[in-house]
Amino acid sequence: MNPERTPARQHTVRQHNLALVLRQVAAGGPLSRARIASATGLTKATVSSLVDDLVHAGLLTELGPEARGVVGRPGSDLELNRSRYAGLGLEVNVDYVAVCVADLAGDARHLRILAGDNRRHSPNQVLARAVRIARTAMAAAGAAGLEVVGLAIALPGLVEAGEGRLRVAPNLGWTDVPVVDYLASRIEAGLLPIMVDNEANLAALGELWFGGHGDLASFVHVSGEIGVGGGIVIDRELFRGVQGFAGELGHVTVQADGPPCRCGARGCLEQVAGQEAILRAAGLHAEAGTRGGQPAGSVAELLSRARAGEPRVLEAIEAAGRALGIAVAAAVNLVAPEAVVLGGLYTVLEPWLRGPLTAELQRRAIGLRWSPVRVLASRLGPEAAVRGAAGAVVREVLSSPGAVLKTLTPTGS
Amino acid sequence: MNPERTPARQHTVRQHNLALVLRQVAAGGPLSRARIASATGLTKATVSSLVDDLVHAGLLTELGPEARGVVGRPGSDLELNRSRYAGLGLEVNVDYVAVCVADLAGDARHLRILAGDNRRHSPNQVLARAVRIARTAMAAAGAAGLEVVGLAIALPGLVEAGEGRLRVAPNLGWTDVPVVDYLASRIEAGLLPIMVDNEANLAALGELWFGGHGDLASFVHVSGEIGVGGGIVIDRELFRGVQGFAGELGHVTVQADGPPCRCGARGCLEQVAGQEAILRAAGLHAEAGTRGGQPAGSVAELLSRARAGEPRVLEAIEAAGRALGIAVAAAVNLVAPEAVVLGGLYTVLEPWLRGPLTAELQRRAIGLRWSPVRVLASRLGPEAAVRGAAGAVVREVLSSPGAVLKTLTPTGS
Numbered sequence: 104m105n106p107e108r109t110p111a112r113q114h115t116v117r118q119h120n121l122a123l124v125l126r127q128v129a130a131g132g133p134l135s136r137a138r139i140a141s142a143t144g145l146t147k148a149t150v151s152s153l154v155d156d157l158v159h160a161g162l163l164t165e166l167g168p169e170a171r172g173v174v175g176r177p178g179s180d181l182e183l184n185r186s187r188y189a190g191l192g193l194e195v196n197v198d199y200v201a202v203c204v205a206d207l208a209g210d211a212r213h214l215r216i217l218a219g220d221n222r223r224h225s226p227n228q229v230l231a232r233a234v235r236i237a238r239t240a241m242a243a244a245g246a247a248g249l250e251v252v253g254l255a256i257a258l259p260g261l262v263e264a265g266e267g268r269l270r271v272a273p274n275l276g277w278t279d280v281p282v283v284d285y286l287a288s289r290i291e292a293g294l295l296p297i298m299v300d301n302e303a304n305l306a307a308l309g310e311l312w313f314g315g316h317g318d319l320a321s322f323v324h325v326s327g328e329i330g331v332g333g334g335i336v337i338d339r340e341l342f343r344g345v346q347g348f349a350g351e352l353g354h355v356t357v358q359a360d361g362p363p364c365r366c367g368a369r370g371c372l373e374q375v376a377g378q379e380a381i382l383r384a385a386g387l388h389a390e391a392g393t394r395g396g397q398p399a400g401s402v403a404e405l406l407s408r409a410r411a412g413e414p415r416v417l418e419a420i421e422a423a424g425r426a427l428g429i430a431v432a433a434a435v436n437l438v439a440p441e442a443v444v445l446g447g448l449y450t451v452l453e454p455w456l457r458g459p460l461t462a463e464l465q466r467r468a469i470g471l472r473w474s475p476v477r478v479l480a481s482r483l484g485p486e487a488a489v490r491g492a493a494g495a496v497v498r499e500v501l502s503s504p505g506a507v508l509k510t511l512t513p514t515g516s
Numbered sequence: 517m518n519p520e521r522t523p524a525r526q527h528t529v530r531q532h533n534l535a536l537v538l539r540q541v542a543a544g545g546p547l548s549r550a551r552i553a554s555a556t557g558l559t560k561a562t563v564s565s566l567v568d569d570l571v572h573a574g575l576l577t578e579l580g581p582e583a584r585g586v587v588g589r590p591g592s593d594l595e596l597n598r599s600r601y602a603g604l605g606l607e608v609n610v611d612y613v614a615v616c617v618a619d620l621a622g623d624a625r626h627l628r629i630l631a632g633d634n635r636r637h638s639p640n641q642v643l644a645r646a647v648r649i650a651r652t653a654m655a656a657a658g659a660a661g662l663e664v665v666g667l668a669i670a671l672p673g674l675v676e677a678g679e680g681r682l683r684v685a686p687n688l689g690w691t692d693v694p695v696v697d698y699l700a701s702r703i704e705a706g707l708l709p710i711m712v713d714n715e716a717n718l719a720a721l722g723e724l725w726f727g728g729h730g731d732l733a734s735f736v737h738v739s740g741e742i743g744v745g746g747g748i749v750i751d752r753e754l755f756r757g758v759q760g761f762a763g764e765l766g767h768v769t770v771q772a773d774g775p776p777c778r779c780g781a782r783g784c785l786e787q788v789a790g791q792e793a794i795l796r797a798a799g800l801h802a803e804a805g806t807r808g809g810q811p812a813g814s815v816a817e818l819l820s821r822a823r824a825g826e827p828r829v830l831e832a833i834e835a836a837g838r839a840l841g842i843a844v845a846a847a848v849n850l851v852a853p854e855a856v857v858l859g860g861l862y863t864v865l866e867p868w869l870r871g872p873l874t875a876e877l878q879r880r881a882i883g884l885r886w887s888p889v890r891v892l893a894s895r896l897g898p899e900a901a902v903r904g905a906a907g908a909v910v911r912e913v914l915s916s917p918g919a920v921l922k923t924l925t926p927t928g929s
Contacts, residue, residue: 271886273882344851344852345852348882348886355849356770356845359771359842368880432768432781433846436767437764437847438757438762440757466781469674469767469781470764473759473761
């Protein structure tokens with residue numbers, strides 16, 4: 104073995120083991136050193152050394168009053184330190200921007216969704232708004248003693264994550280926006296590279312991590328916004344396809360000669376079941392001004408009229424449900440997931456959507472009699488993507504603690 | 517360590533290493549023992565011992581005249597033994613049955629496709645026909661010195677592989693047929709359990725293994741038959757979904773209020789682009805009797821009229837191409853593969869299908885400008901599924917050589 108390579112190799116092994124210990128505690132904590140050792144196959148001495156570094160770095164913390172000031176006490180339980188580091192998630196969608204600060208356990212410690220039609224502004228204007236709410240969130244995190252170590256942003260379009268660019272967001276009318284460069288020159292967001300992803304991908308990850316679907320290994324997440332996003336989770340991982348473009352359920356054709364879509368096609372799901380299509384069909388689109396602080400034609404108005412049983416509103420939601428059923432059936436026929444999770448706008452519309460959606464799905468998905476697919480409403484609703492973005496940063500810290508630990512000297516194997 | 521478990525563990529390690537050596541030779545042979553050792557990380561002594569067993573068992577063979585009778589000679593190259601064991605593939609489709617014998621390299625040594633409308637017969641009558649052609653193929657294999665060690669059967673419907681049953685084949689009108697029990701009681705097909713799978717899945721595997729797509733890691737295979745089958749390959753593996761029901765492209769909706777399908781839905785792809793739909797639209801369906809030995813309304817007739825430029829025939833194929841484009845665009849939007857491979861009937865219709873299919877795909881698949889998808893014609897055509905079935909048996913032998921080697925005593929690690 105080349106002796107010059109040995110230190111690098113030991114360093115790599117230690118990084119791997121640090122992440123292994125973190126992952127064990129994240130998945131099953133609180134855990135004692137002894138239980139970490141038996142779960143990982145590492146020796147107790149190695150675990151103690153790794154845990155000391157992780158506690159010292161502020162990634163793990165010891166439970167119980169008897170552990171205070173006694174770092175290294177073998178009997179005390181360890182859990183993720185929720186008081187030191189945080190991930191920052193941003194979302195730019197068509198009619199809102201959102202921000203979330205999540206601690207190492209993924210819990211949202213600060214979350215804001217600000218409505219506003221981003222189609223009326225340039226990419227730079229909208230991103231400047233995202234920067235402002237990010238700074239406010241970081242200040243709030245700082246006041247709570249949390250240090251933001253990384254940032255991920257969710258965008259409503261095709262994203263080239265490696266290049267940090269938004270390729271196209273049809274509903275915003277944006278093409279080729281260097282989002283990461285813009286943010287990196289304006290926000291000092293910690294130790295990790297800025298991450299960027301499709302909002303539907305991050306919403307699916309948000310559902311996977313924080314949606315309470317512990318029993319589901321595979322599902323299709325459908326989020327209704329102005330556009331309709333889809334994210335496919337297989338074996339508890341996001342399925343990305345070539346260049347991360349998988350899961351574009353909103354552009355599955357539901358009416359071959361249907362209304363034109365901003366993507367250039369006709370009869371895409373989002374032209375029939377997207378937020379604006381539903382509002383328009385419900386007769387709410389043309390209203391001007393505001394009503395009770397909400398923009399007219401808003402989702403709140405739609406909901407109150409649906410609850411009042413207004414026929415035109417119920418028909419509009421039912422038509423959306425049928426279209427969703429056709430597109431979801433295509434996804435079920437092709438991907439065969441265990442469940443479909445209705446997110447975004449569809450979370451609140453679920454009581455009215457479920458009937459027509461399920462009827463079309465039962466009719467059009469060929470395997471359903473032998474392999475039933477559950478239709479679930481998200482518990483996160485429109486928060487899924489921004490929580491997924493913050494969660495993606497936290498996951499990065501837990502899987503690669505090296506960025507946080509880089510000031511520490513390796514002390515063992 | 518419990519000493520009673522040591523032999524079993526050594527046995528398992530040896531099984532693993534035998535498969536590792538086989539896989540290396542299958543992927544990169546011919547290979548010398550020294551190159552196998554460096555590629556696998558095993559010692560040369562271990563490789564020599566493993567290779568001796570594999571040569572003795574008839575799974576590997578030594579190349580070159582100087583190696584004859586000198587088993588264990590370190591310098592001679594090794595390759596898969598193509599003269600000893602074979603896999604048997606069967607296919608029951610709607611209008612044909614097929615059989616293939618493949619040697620350990622996957623090469624088809626015997627292949628027959630027998631036309632005949634299986635809808636006119638009971639499951640037992642059709643399976644009896646499959647048994648007859650299987651016996652004929654096994655006799656042919658035996659005459660060539662090949663021993664059939666396993667059997668896999670491809671079926672045009674939803675299959676529960678674990679239970680060996682066909683759940684439903686809408687185009688045959690079959691439900692819940694215990695295919696494996698039927699075959700197992702009538703064919704002595706060697707050492708391995710009988711395998712059963714969806715014909716579209718096995719066709720996609722046939723394409724992956726034998727289709728000459730060495731550069732493709734992910735593709736959607738579309739096979740046109742009476743039904744339309746789909747198989748999704750991701751990272752060079754078949755994507756099965758829950759219970760193996762993924763890839764049902766033939767039942768993706770292309771016209772929400774289109775013609776009724778045997779599955780119970782309306783406007784499924786196969787009702788617009790399946791073989792009978794094309795023949796009917798081309799005006800070839802109603803003809804009775806035969807013409808030149810081919811059944812009237814056959815694919816041969818369709819092809820000759822297309823070549824002659826008959827407008828109704830060209831319009832029928834073009835309509836099928838547009839429908840294919842809509843369904844394939846759904847698959848591309850959802851799964852984002854590198855390529856789409858046109859198989860079965862579509863292989864020969866590809867010159868006419870490509871234009872309308874590609875036009876719809878370009879229009880409806882949102883990521884295509886940034887992530888082009890290749891549209892390829894299969895080189896295997898209707899042989900893909902039965903070759904995949906025979907190949908699946910061969911893969912099983914190569915990945916689990918224990919069944920073939922069970923008469924040998926372990927001789928090392």
